[in-house]
Amino acid sequence: MVTLEDVAKQAGVSLATASRVLNGSTRQVGAALRARVERAADELGYRANIAAQTLARGASNVIGIVVHDLTDPYFAALADGAMRAAATEGLLVMVGTTHRDPEQEIAYLATLHAQRVRAVLLVGSRVADQGVTKRLREELARYQAGGGRAACVGQDLLGVDTVAPANREGAAELARALAELGHTKFAVLAGPPHLVTAADRCAGFAEALDELGLPAPQIIHGPFDRDGGHAAAQQVRDATCVFAVNDVMAVGALAAYRERGVRVPEDVSVAGFDDIVTLRDHVPALTTVRLPLKDMGARALELALNEDDPVVVEKVAGEVVLRESVRRMA
Amino acid sequence: MVTLEDVAKQAGVSLATASRVLNGSTRQVGAALRARVERAADELGYRANIAAQTLARGASNVIGIVVHDLTDPYFAALADGAMRAAATEGLLVMVGTTHRDPEQEIAYLATLHAQRVRAVLLVGSRVADQGVTKRLREELARYQAGGGRAACVGQDLLGVDTVAPANREGAAELARALAELGHTKFAVLAGPPHLVTAADRCAGFAEALDELGLPAPQIIHGPFDRDGGHAAAQQVRDATCVFAVNDVMAVGALAAYRERGVRVPEDVSVAGFDDIVTLRDHVPALTTVRLPLKDMGARALELALNEDDPVVVEKVAGEVVLRESVRRMA
DNA sequence: GCAGACTTGGAAACCGCTTTCCGGGAGGTC
DNA sequence: GACCTCCCGGAAAGCGGTTTCCAAGTCTGC
Secondary structure, eight states: OOOHHHHHHHHTSOHHHHHHHHTTOSSOOOHHHHHHHHHHHHHHTOOOOHHHHHHHHTOOSEEEEEESOTTSHHHHHHHHHHHHHHHHTTOEEEEEEOTTOHHHHHHHHHHHHHTTOSEEEEESOOBSOHHHHHHHHHHHHHHHHTTOEEEEESOSOSSSEEEEEOHHHHHHHHHHHHHHTTOOOEEEEEEOTTBHHHHHHHHHHHHHHHHTTOOOOEEEEOOSSHHHHHHHHTTOOSOSEEEESSHHHHHHHHHHHHHHTOOTTTTOEEEOSBOOGGGTTOSSOOBEEEOOHHHHHHHHHHHHHOOOSSOOEEEEOOEEEOOTTSOOOO | OOOHHHHHHHHTSOHHHHHHHHTTOSSOOOHHHHHHHHHHHHHHTOOOOHHHHHHHHTOOSEEEEEESOTTSHHHHHHHHHHHHHHHHTTOEEEEEEOTTOHHHHHHHHHHHHHTTOSEEEEESOOBSOHHHHHHHHHHHHHHHHTTOEEEEESOSOSSSEEEEEOHHHHHHHHHHHHHHTTOOOEEEEEEOTTBHHHHHHHHHHHHHHHHTTOOOOEEEEOOSSHHHHHHHHTTOOSOSEEEESSHHHHHHHHHHHHHHTOOTTTTOEEEOSBOOGGGTTOSSOOBEEEOOHHHHHHHHHHHHHOOOSSOOEEEEOOEEEOOTTSOOOO
16 A cells, blocks of 8 residues: 655655645645655555544544434435535545434444544434433533534434424424314324334324314324334224324325225325425325425534534424325315 | 543553553453453543554454435445445445446545545446546556455446346346237337446347347437436337336336326336335336345445455346236237 | 845654563463 | 463554654845
């Protein structure tokens, strides 16, 4: 592996000069030497050793992103947004997937800390587990004590800059829109009770119904994914409208209905949450609450990089999008 | 930021001993000292500086993955497979997205080389551009000359270990299956001519038709994504069966037909390629050629890490899956 | 033509960790 | 009890860069 010293030797200059030429220093280097060094580097195929640079400079140009599952389009969109933003800043991205294991999330944070990454993005719902949250906060504190920066997409539970989707409000607005269409009997495919995102959406929906004087919805818990929605849909009793707390679950529910010959929206209306882009061609088109996922990812990165001291929490509103999967009641 | 020296001082031992205790050396350390060091590390919240470790050890525990677009479920699945495999090896993953710009791919490779990552995975179709391929190969050669390992998912054009989907063969088999159903007039939504994956699938399909003595299909080029399929579908003249060279394009085509009131499969049959998992609930269910994407990603990582000298190219067969989107001709 | 200010190149300290090389003490053997 | 191993702790030499500090020019201005 060719080192800076090799280049310096070949160019007949000192290490310092070679470094200044090749790795953007403030100091000027004369045109003649500069050219010699550049030629030598090119001939030798020199690539700076970033580990060494990071060590010497005491600062890295890498950021870390921790998500639950990259194959879930929700996280893919968020990660993509953040990665594009990182690319424009000239930062490299290290991605970790936890597959919904909070311990993994803590472990990744520790590893990214060890890597001395410039910033860490924790993307995805928090869990309602005091112990886990406490340990994650401790790990985060250590990382920040060492100069690390962090931001979160999800709930404001970590004491760091946060991009927080307005889950309660979005679900409430959706509930009102569905009630407006004449629905009165609802079911909620609510996901796992410990997932704060799921719980918030469920609660926001139920509260709005309550305020409208409508009966409480049937609440069915289960996994937060397609199969969870599929399974939960089987347990719906007599609702005319089913709210799945995310789009992927809604798609699972739609599949379950299709298999059973239940027509959507004629026999039952179905709504989701997130407005996943990949699903835009789904039949029937899904009523949902749109979240600007890419922007949220990008914004989280900005917040993390931002030097300002006060912790900022940005609420991101969702927009109800009514589509074919719900109908107006007669 | 707390360093190993701080820990050693606090524990009252030498740097060497602290290092041996905390960072898995072959050398044994006495129980008493070991405990002292561990306690000190814990109290101080020590995290090894991986940049320093990488430098000292001359080997990193990071791998790089370069994909075109993470929000495309095809790449998400491949990346996920590779990342899971990496996680079991205790490796961290740096992800770069090129958004289909070959120059970006080269640039990322250079950067990952600078990072001295243990291995690089180049995931995605090669392009039919001699110049770009040559420069990529040069960059690759430099990286490998420095001890870097690399593998590719796509076409065997780089002289490195490759997991190569059997695009021609899969498309040919699909063509035969569709001909079997009685179709004779085909169109191919062929994607961009310079994308080797697209070109191979198109060619394999056309060749098979030719061998069967069927008329040549209408070939329509365009972008390799959903909107490309949507647009290309408008140009189909009088085929009874349309082959989109990937699933996302097929979905775009289905959307176009739906908008125009053309029924699938009654009026026209549509098939895709890849068998994207996220699309399994699409209506109508998509006929396609299944590729084991996660396995391919994982396998590519294995190949990259494998020390063996000879370059291995593994062809991965696709499996034709007939579903609702095609019909048998009367 | 010369003092003083600027510029530019090089020597060397340092970033935080790993690992080789030594040395001293404990344990085993005859 | 003398001799030889074996085991374990510490000192110090890197790993490949960056950057400070000097010294030697090169310009300027008068």
